[in-house]
Structures are given as structure tokens and as C-alpha cells.
Amino acid sequence: MSESYDFLFKFLVIGSAGSGKSCLLHQFIESKFKDDSSHTIGVEFGSKIVNVGGKSVKLQIWDTAGQERFRSVTRSYYRGAAGALLVYDITNRETFNALANWLSDARTLASPNIIILLVGNKRDLDGDREVTFLEASRFAQENELMFLETSAKTGENVEEAFLKCSKTILAKIETGELDPERIGSGIQYGDTTTRRLHRENNRRQPDCICRM
Numbered sequence: 148m149s150e151s152y153d154f155l156f157k158f159l160v161i162g163s164a165g166s167g168k169s170c171l172l173h174q175f176i177e178s179k180f181k182d183d184s185s186h187t188i189g190v191e192f193g194s195k196i197v198n199v200g201g202k203s204v205k206l207q208i209w210d211t212a213g214q215e216r217f218r219s220v221t222r223s224y225y226r227g228a229a230g231a232l233l234v235y236d237i238t239n240r241e242t243f244n245a246l247a248n249w250l251s252d253a254r255t256l257a258s259p260n261i262i263i264l265l266v267g268n269k270r271d272l273d274g275d276r277e278v279t280f281l282e283a284s285r286f287a288q289e290n291e292l293m294f295l296e297t298s299a300k301t302g303e304n305v306e307e308a309f310l311k312c313s314k315t316i317l318a319k320i321e322t323g324e325l326d327p328e329r330i331g332s333g334i335q336y337g338d339t340t341t342r343r344l345h346r347e348n349n350r351r352q353p354d355c356i357c358r359m
């Protein structure tokens with residue numbers, strides 16, 4: 148049976164090795180904690196259809212290796228991503244300190260307009276916390292990122308992270324800030340009906356402005 152959806156968004160999951168990227172993806176797709184997770188070699192892929200504000204959206208998710216030795220491979224997957232989860236481990240300050248580098252890679256190699264949600268993972272290990280919620284919120288605010296703390300182990304906020312990012316992308320499509328027709332937008336229409344409706348909407352909008 149062929150799957151039907153309104154939009155397809157290309158997503159990246161980036162951040163330092165061991166922050167829990169693969170576990171987040173696994174929890175999101177399988178609703179299970181992958182407790183035997185080993186380092187990702189290069190890039191892995193997953194996809195899931197979600198409902199966002201009444202639209203069905205297929206998320207095509209690229210889980211990248213955090214280890215430095217794979218950096219040149221993973222960077223080649225950044226291009227044309229619409230959204231990204233930028234992950235650090237709340238129990239490991241080094242992974243937080245590395246965020247600026249990951250962020251600059253994402254904005255340079257994917258798109259300056261890429262929608263990024265900062266994820267402080269391993270929230271279940273609060274007793275071992277090295278990065279406070281407040282500090283990370285400030286970083287997010289300064290860098291115009293959305294922010295959530297998650298646990299890939301318990302599942303807390305995992306779906307929310309992907310949905311929040313998707314909702315923002317969809318809202319920007321609806322306001323015309325993001326154009327799915329632009330090559331490299333990281334967005335595709337799922338079927339011709341949606342495409343036709345959006346084209347008609349876009350055609351109607353200038354009319355409204357003229358009449359005001």
C-alpha cells in the first residue's frame with residue numbers, strides 16, 4: 148500500500164558523539180529505548196508520518212555520527228534540510244560547549260533559515276546534570292533556537308521535539324516565509340492536491356493585499 152501525506156520534511160539530528168541522537172530517533176520511530184546503542188558510522192536514516200495541525204507530514208530523518216572522524220561524510224548530508232534537532236547531553240558539559248560549532252555547520256551547510264530545536268537529552272539523569280536548564284535556555288534564546296529537554300530513555304518530550312520543529316516549519320509554509328517549491332528547501336509536497344491548494348492560496352494572497 149502506498150503511503151499518502153501532505154508534506155515531506157527533511158530533518159537532521161546533529162550533535163556530539165554519545166549525546167543520544169540515535170536513541171532519540173529510535174524512541175521516536177519505535178517508541179522504545181535502544182539500550183545497546185553503539186556509535187553511528189556515517190549516517191543512518193529513519194522516517195515517520197506524523198499529524199501536525201491537521202496535516203500529515205512525512206519526516207525523513209538523517210541521524211548523523213557525532214564523532215569527528217565522520218565529519219566530512221556527515222556534512223555532505225546537511226544540504227537541503229528543513230529542520231534539525233541539535234542535541235547535547237545534560238550530564239556532559241563538553242557536548243554543550245560544542246554546540247556553537249554544530250550550529251554554525253548547520254546554518255552554513257544546510258540553510259541559514261533552517262529551523263533548529265535545541266535538545267538537552269538524558270533528562271532522566273538529573274542527578275548527574277552538568278548543564279542547567281536556565282543556561283541552555285539562554286543559549287537557545289541568544290541563537291534563536293527552540294529548546295526542550297528530553298529523555299530518549301523514558302520517552303519524555305521526544306515526540307514533542309520532532310512535532311514542535313515540524314509545527315514551526317508548517318507555520319512558515321503557511322505564511323509564505325518558506326517556499327516548498329524552492330529547490331533545497333528540504334520540503335516536498337506529498338500529493339498534487341496539496342500542491343494545487345497552496346498554489347491557489349499563494350495566487351490569492353496578493354489580491355487581498357491590493358484591496359486593503
Ligand SMILES: Nc1nc2c(ncn2[C@@H]2O[C@H](COP(=O)(O)OP(=O)(O)OP(=O)(O)O)[C@@H](O)[C@H]2O)c(=O)[nH]1
Nearest residue numbers: 164165166167168169170184187213269298299300
Ligand atoms: N540515561 C540515558 N541514557 C541515554 C539516553 N539517550 C542515550 N543514552 C545512552 O547514551 C549512549 C549514547 O547514545 P547514542 O544514541 O548512541 O548517541 P549518539 O549521539 O547517537 O552517538 P554517535 O552515534 O556516536 O554520534 C548510549 O549508551 C545510550 O544508551 C537518555 O535519554 N538517558
